[in-house]
Amino acid sequence: MAKQSELSVELIACSSFHPPADIAWQRPAEATDAEALIEFAGRACYETFHKPNPRTATNAAYLRHILEVGHTALFEHATATVYIRGLSRSATHELMRHRHFSFSQLSQRFVHTEEAEVVVPDLIAQDPELRQIFLHAVDDVRFVYEDLLQGLEERMSDEPNALLRKKQARQAARAILPNATESRVVVSGNFRAWRHFIGMRASEHADLEIRQLALECLSLLKQQAPVVFDDFEVSKLADGTWMATSPYVTD
Template identity: 35%
Template sequence: MRVTLIKHTPEPELLIASAARLCYSASGIEQIVQRMTPEEVDRMLDQLLSSGHLSPFEHASFSFGVEGISRAASHQLVRHRLASYSQQSQRYVSLRRLEYVVPPTIKERGALQQEYEAAMESVHRLYLRLLEEGVPAEDARFVLPNATATRLVMTMNARELMHTCSIRLCVRAQWEIREMFALVRAEVVRVAPRLGRELKIKCDRLGYCDERESCGLYPLKGEVLPGSA
């Protein structure tokens, strides 16, 4: 799996803080941006997060190249609708070489991994035969497994990144998409450290777990807020 930050809003934290300051200032936009110090940026971001005023975070966007995740993971990913996706098509791209993902729980079972890989090879042989017999790629792809690796470009604004990471970095999320968003977070931290620190599991912000079962890191919501379960 590989995640690369392709493009992002220049100085995203400054933009977010300046947009928020504009809401409460009579000054012109350029003046606000020019006068904003790093300390003021930090204070403004803290204020926005503590008050729940998150719309200014939508001004900053990040585009990532994602390679080597399975179709099973990408099906989960596109459920996050406040984002844009462009994915390698199985209709227009013939998979002459099948790349696929092997889950860790299968890798650790040697004999089963061999059977798994044999099944992938068998399916791929059938796929190639279908193509050779003139079956269109858009129909031959029906035999391809969820394990098939894919490539995509994903663009999210900072607010949606915070929301998605709050869910997908949780240990209860599926391992593959959790690994992907750990790499996404690392890419954001590289260019916007302050913002990157806010890409964290939701219980870190809430102080409790609002799932039906806790991993043990935080108590359940009902234990912290009696009567709310």
């Protein structure tokens, strides 16, 4: 029977910061590298390294001020990369609509998984009968997929390059695979893009699967830059699922 995949999101890279030694700026001790980098970039605009405004002298106050005045281009200096597994092809398609991210996704043409791995939508997974129907349908599709692969490879038996033969067979046969097929993807983005993604996709209006992904990303990014993502408020909806919103992400 098809295997049910679970979402896994790991932070695999985040900006590090090395302030120039000759700038008379006291790096805020409490700030993370990403947060200090954003403050440095902001202060570089007006050379306010000496912190003339006492109201924005701390890193947290400085970053909150950036949010309030909408100077969020500064957030583009800090970046983070996550490795996502257990996400359906339909959710990766939604994810890839976010044009400021960079992606590297598992190839269905090169990588042949021995067994079908799928993401079962929560609503279906919660009902044993519906879950059975779903997984049986996936198994049926898998049989067809394997039959197609075999037939295609036979059709192309004149092709001496085995890798090319397999690639061509997989790229045709995969057309039958379901939206639920598990995928893996490395995603890099700057903090402005991450904030926009979370604002759009952690919303109650977003599909539950990508919402869960956005909430996981928010949690990871909060560890890297608590103040930058501090404005997102996480709350529970009447149906028991979670969402997050920020008054600063409106579009």
